[in-house]
Amino acid sequence: MSGGPSGKKAEQGQQPSILVVDDDLRMRQLLGETLAGEGFAPQFCGDSREAANILAGQAVDIVITDLMMPHFDGIEILGKAKAANPDCMVILITGYGTIESAVEAIRKGAYDYIQKPFEPDALLLIVARAVEHVRLLRENRRLRRQVAGCRGEELIGTSRQMEELKDFIARIAPFDATVLIQGETGTGKELVARLIHDWSSRRQRNFLPINCGALPETLLESELFGHVQGAFTGAEQDRPGLFEAVDKGTLFLDEINATSPGFQVKLLRVLQEGTFFKVGGREPCRVDVRVVAASNTSLAEEVKVGHFRRDLLYRLNVVTVDIPPLRQHQEDIPLLAHYFLARYGAKYGKEAKTISKESLARLRGHSWPGNVRELQNVLERAVIVSDAPELLPEHLPPLDVDRGSYDGGEARLFSVAEMEKELIAKTLRNTGGHRGRTAEMLGISPASLWRKIKKYGLG
Template sequence: MYRLLIIDDEEAICRSLQFAFEDKYKTLVANNFSTVEKYTSMYYFDVILLDLKFGEINGLEVLKYIKNKIPECQIIIMTAYSSIDSSIKAMKLGAWDYVLKPLSLDNLKIIIDKALEHKDLSCRLQDMQDELSTIKSDKIIGKSKSMKDVFNLINKVKNIDVNVLITGESGTGKELVAREIHYNGKRKKGRFEAVNCGAIPKNLIESEMFGYEKGAFTGAIKTKKGKFVLADGGTLFLDEIGEMDFDIQVKLLRVIQDKIVYPIGSEEGIKVDVRIIAATNKNLLEEIDKGNFREDLYYRLNVINVKMPSLRERIEDIPLLVEHFIKKYNSTLNKNIKAVSPEALQLLKTYNYKGNIRELENILERAVILTENEMIDIYDLPYQIINNDNVKISDDKLIVSVYETFDTIEEKVIRKALEKIGNKRKTAKILGISERTLWNKIKKYGI
């Protein structure tokens, strides 16, 4: 429910307006500036009706004070016909609109509705702009059978208001799936709010999700909207739901069932329309058996399950992902990397990614930063990649690492040269050493 503040030094007008709007909005009135200071410090207001003739105080000064205190608030000026010039000045200072006295309630209701609609659209536009860079740079990529199954499921559920549980190892792109469902579905005009249940301390997760009133606890210096209220009409993404405290699970279940949120310190519930998409890298059925997760909450969340495959299960997607990340970091780092060498790609395809796509992205970001060429080669990759026994490279190349000793590298070179050339005299000549020296090295390294 929106909050409305009526500021007028005439108590009769305040009472009449409060009576007219209290069923639709949380309505408070202020007849003096000290009350204005009190209420704007205690609460967040969506709309304020301000009389420009406010006792001995200049209404424009009150307007400046409010806009400094609550810049997003929509202020509607109430004024007499003779003060229209002042009303125009007020609009230049940030007022939304003005209405003439005597007031027409029907007209005032229309103006308030339009002000709130504009405020909501502005907030959503800002949210969409904030998300735009993420949507452009991060997207789900894949042509493997397992990813085609994921795309097919996303397409089926994006316009259906059911809760979704996304499961899979860390780094597989679970949040990207949640965003894909939201921004391609019927809720895309609403907000997408995300909560990492594993990153927020236990004592803060409740206030983050449900919000709180000013003074509800030490440090609550102003009212704060929770993620459920912010996501009203949109989607709430609960990442790492398996880490959520058991007590908070009870409250979450109640919100899912009743669709009403109770901010901390408030006895008034707020009705919300939110789609929940949860994600976890844990086996929640095992967590239920251990007594760490509520079974009734699990079945509320797991209406549709999207299983994200690990990168090890979709090797054929690695070339596409490599190409995508090179383009991404070419743009952000102002580089001009054209590709990776066949040997480097082979290394990337045979590596066992414990961190999945997130680890692959970090590897390529590092390679783009470090390489001085237009192609990423094996030597631009980190040690754990090139020191992979499963990798086969062309027989005229050798993998060495800066972490290896000179003796180790020398032994590798001599062994590789002898294997490739097959003749000690020619090998010594190519290596630029005498045959005697080569014989000594062979003996030293036990070749």
């Protein structure tokens, strides 16, 4: 009955509830002292029938029970505990010569067993592991409940940074102002652009994304502005562009940083005057389009190095939304991981998984240069490769923790070569892999950048 009213009760308490069942008073005393020494406050029961009543009436997290008892034996107590709470961890105490029963108990779902006589520390070790397990189950359940309340397209995250981001988007979305979204690759720029559209009065109209970096200048222009008949070879009739197609809606100009100076001038005109010319056309066309642009580099920096027009930046950044990289809101990693686990579990028809403590530690220890998209890919892969109910470290690809390149916040000395490699990798990421700009930003020649990329295996 996990999740039922009694299940919830056990979940709310900080300490897991422990029930000790043994008909031997001396054993109960020994267990009581051992557990009390570690701060646990178990319930005790000398009669197995009374234990069965307790188990039927309240959700118990951990049961420590003797195997041989009058009335109900340990295996029967195990059955009753599991029936009342499938997540209950049952630890059996077995006497000499009852190992076979203990093995049977494990097969029936007991968590572990310990053989008499035992060292208190040996028992405490098992109990500590069970407590950890209970804590993890609760955490998983809590996160899964949170995820279950999420709709499809949503910004997941409860960190201060994410809450502030959501508030900010909700505040600016209803106004028709042009928005510039900045953030590293994979931080959710397109997702944010869609939310801005969905939360605006244009939501009934189209949202059209176009990747400005993927098209050469002339093609981008005719895509956006359309062309008139005879504008160029092959232009056999007038063709409307995306600006017209999206009239009254939102146009998302992705990778605006990668556009050419010529295109930037034309875009500036649309933003300033609300009009544009089709390629080869003489009549200005008027449209009502909200522009949301995104850049994975800082446009202010691009302006400084002469790659972006200052006046266009001023037109675009009426409102700027900066999305933080995932490493700056690491506390969202568990929730995001569960969200993607549920999403891909449903997509691939696999049972919802829990995430082991070790796996979570690994996910938290990674620096996520590819941000949320990288995390999403890692979890999609994990769902595909594993059929186990628990996500284990072996289902994850090698992460920073394995390479030891992420300091995890601890002071660590780097060699000059290591730092150079890091710096080049980071600059390449920030320029979206643009080697010319990377060389320029680092103040080295393109040839020497090329050599270093080879040397460090970054290409």
